Amino acid sequence: RQTEMILRAASEGVVGTDTDGRIVLVNPAAAQILGYRAGELGGRELHTLVLHSRADGSPFPYDESPLADTLRSGRKHRVRG
Structure with a gap:
């Protein structure tokens, strides 16, 4: 519950x-x-949605x-667009 409140209040997306790249969690800013609306994602x-x-x-x-590399290997990436 506390995590949900923090995510809702965050100004950043x-x-x-999941490990297949399907959205399981999204806050209103994202x-x-x-x-979209959060419920649609x-x-x-x-x-x-982001890098097609x-x-x-x-x-x-x-x-x-x-994204695929991070999910496979755990490596971090910074992507700007």
């Missing part, structure tokens, strides 16, 4: 995924950033994405 693939193409417009396959 917080998203949690939902707003992504253009559960079970959706995070990759398709490269800067040149070509597709960015999930298996090559920083």
Whole structure:
């Protein structure tokens, strides 16, 4: 309950995924950033919402994405867009 209150109050977006990259947790700030309501995001693939193409417009396959690498290896990535 306390964690839920902290997440709701956070001004930064917080998203949690399962090991397949599907959203299991999202706070209101993250939902707003992504253009959705929090209840609409559960079970959706995070990759398709945030990093689906490269800067040149070509597709960015999930298996090559920083998200997939983090979920596989635990390595940290900082992605700016």
